[in-house]
Amino acid sequence: MSRAGVDRALVYSTRTLSDAREGNQVLLEATGNFTRLVPQFVCNPATDRLDDFATEVSDRQVCSIRMFPAHHSYPFRDWAVESWLEWLASERLPLWIGADEFDPSALHDTLKHRPDVTVVLCEVHYIHAPWATLLLKSLPNLYVELSCVVGSGGIATLLETIGEERVLYGSRFPDSPMAPQLYNLHRSELSEASLRAICSGNLDRLLSQGG
Amino acid sequence: MDTPVIDFHAHVSRLHSMDEVLAKYLSIMDAAGVDRACVNCINADARSGNELAARFVAKRPDRFIGVAFVTPRYPHEALREMDHAFDDLGMKSLKVYPDIGLPMDDPAYYPIFEWANERGIAVMSHTEYYSETSTLSAPRRFIGLAKRFPRVSWVLGHSGNSPQGQAQAMDAARSGPNVYLETCSSYGDHGTIERLVEGAGEDRVLYGSDMLLMDARFQVGRIVTADIALPAKRKVLGLNAIEVLGLDG
Numbered sequence: 097m098s099r100a101g102v103d104r105a106l107v108y109s110t111r112t113l114s115d116a117r118e119g120n121q122v123l124l125e126a127t128g129n130f131t132r133l134v135p136q137f138v139c140n141p142a143t144d145r146l147d148d149f150a151t152e153v154s155d156r157q158v159c160s161i162r163m164f165p166a167h168h169s170y171p172f173r174d175w176a177v178e179s180w181l182e183w184l185a186s187e188r189l190p191l192w193i194g195a196d197e198f199d200p201s202a203l204h205d206t207l208k209h210r211p212d213v214t215v216v217l218c219e220v221h222y223i224h225a226p227w228a229t230l231l232l233k234s235l236p237n238l239y240v241e242l243s244c245v246v247g248s249g250g251i252a253t254l255l256e257t258i259g260e261e262r263v264l265y266g267s268r269f270p271d272s273p274m275a276p277q278l279y280n281l282h283r284s285e286l287s288e289a290s291l292r293a294i295c296s297g298n299l300d301r302l303l304s305q306g307g
Numbered sequence: 308m309d310t311p312v313i314d315f316h317a318h319v320s321r322l323h324s325m326d327e328v329l330a331k332y333l334s335i336m337d338a339a340g341v342d343r344a345c346v347n348c349i350n351a352d353a354r355s356g357n358e359l360a361a362r363f364v365a366k367r368p369d370r371f372i373g374v375a376f377v378t379p380r381y382p383h384e385a386l387r388e389m390d391h392a393f394d395d396l397g398m399k400s401l402k403v404y405p406d407i408g409l410p411m412d413d414p415a416y417y418p419i420f421e422w423a424n425e426r427g428i429a430v431m432s433h434t435e436y437y438s439e440t441s442t443l444s445a446p447r448r449f450i451g452l453a454k455r456f457p458r459v460s461w462v463l464g465h466s467g468n469s470p471q472g473q474a475q476a477m478d479a480a481r482s483g484p485n486v487y488l489e490t491c492s493s494y495g496d497h498g499t500i501e502r503l504v505e506g507a508g509e510d511r512v513l514y515g516s517d518m519l520l521m522d523a524r525f526q527v528g529r530i531v532t533a534d535i536a537l538p539a540k541r542k543v544l545g546l547n548a549i550e551v552l553g554l555d556g
Contacts (some may be wrong), residue, residue, distance in 0.1 A: 099364035100532065220495065222493060222520065222521070228551045246356075246493055246521050246525045247520065247521060247525075248331065248518055248519040248520065248521060248523075249335065249522065250522060251522075253323055263350070269497060271496060272494070272496060272497050273495065273497045273498070273529065273532065273533075275532035276525050276526075276529045276532055277494060277525060277528070278532075279527070279528030279532055280522060280528050283338045283340075284337060284338065285338065289510065294407065295504050
């Protein structure tokens with residue numbers, strides 16, 4: 097992080113892919129003494145009890161949540177996630193979800209009735225770009241994270257489509273390095289204000305809404 | 308860092324307006340600090356694709372280097388087309404794409420490679436390896452090719468494109484002095500550049516972007532920010548390409 101010029105990182109445990117509760121505990125142990133690592137919890141609506149999860153999130157002052165519908169084998173549909181979305185809205189907690197984790201139509205149909213839930217679409221590879229762009233245009237409560245946005249002019253296209261307020265720098269570290277996307281951003285003819293918003297301001301705003 | 312930057316892996320396509328493509332290329336290349344890009348056209352039959360690539364290069368020969376494309380599916384036309392592409396159109400190297408259905412070391416390619424060997428040119432191929440279910444462009448296939456055609460500079464596009472593929476690519480580079488690894492990848496895994504330089508040697512790694520599919524700024528950023536020494540970065544970014552293509556520095 098220091099080498100790349102990254103001050104803080106929002107992190108989750110990949111252990112959550114097999115067991116969300118265990119993974120969240122592993123995350124807390126791993127990040128406990130490192131204030132530059134901001135923990136993000138993963139929930140699994142198919143197995144977790146919402147009341148217990150909400151208490152843990154509150155006690156640990158966790159400010160964002162991530163879901164893995166595909167890995168955890170549930171659809172991102174009202175009948176599966178509605179109570180969880182109501183809770184996220186009431187607590188003003190943003191939700192992160194990967195582009196490979198859901199059916200775009202299901203996500204669209206679910207979120208168009210929930211403008212009070214903020215969702216961050218992450219790991220958007222160029223194969224996702226056509227539908228992801230349409231989804232971002234359609235849902236004003238949908239943000240996008242940049243770790244896999246490596247297509248030619250991809251960042252410029254996103255900024256033209258949805259503006260800088262819904263775009264967040266991300267790296268996918270340790271699978272991908274932190275610095276190349278920062279290099280890309282700093283060579284994309286962005287204003288100082290836009291760079292600040294994308295690299296930190298937008299995320300700070302999302303994370304400070306909850307609780 | 309003041310050093311020549313040459314993109315070894317870029318494409319033009321008939322799907323777009325040439326002037327629009329040129330403007331986008333130059334805008335991104337300037338922003339990324341890329342001096343010249345090697346462009347090929349694999350979206351069409353070889354003749355029309357090479358003509359298109361040559362017309363594109365002719366618009367800014369100071370910024371672009373033509374790369375020919377042929378397919379072994381039409382062997383007699385392929386050899387005539389290489390004569391035309393290199394002697395009439397001024398192409399500097401060759402691109403082949405084994406995922407059209409023939410493995411890279413299929414004998415159907417040999418007349419093409421013999422031609423390339425006689426000329427001592429660089430031949431770049433798409434390479435990838437994820438599992439044994441698809442090995443058409445597995446990097447290990449280049450080990451035999453590099454020995455059989457020693458005057459060809461073999462360039463492994465994407466360097467195998469996965470950790471397993473990279474391991475094969477580095478084995479190929481270590482197997483002979485005429486195998487080079489090109490860096491572009493949409494995954495951009497952490498530590499890839501460092502591993503390739505360590506495993507193949509800093510003289511054997513070439514920067515590439517896969518423009519206009521991918522953004523040169525991100526791909527250059529992978530080299531510039533890699534944890535390798537400055538002289539190695541300069542070689543990867545352009546000095547090695549100058550050597551392989553026989554360009555004036």
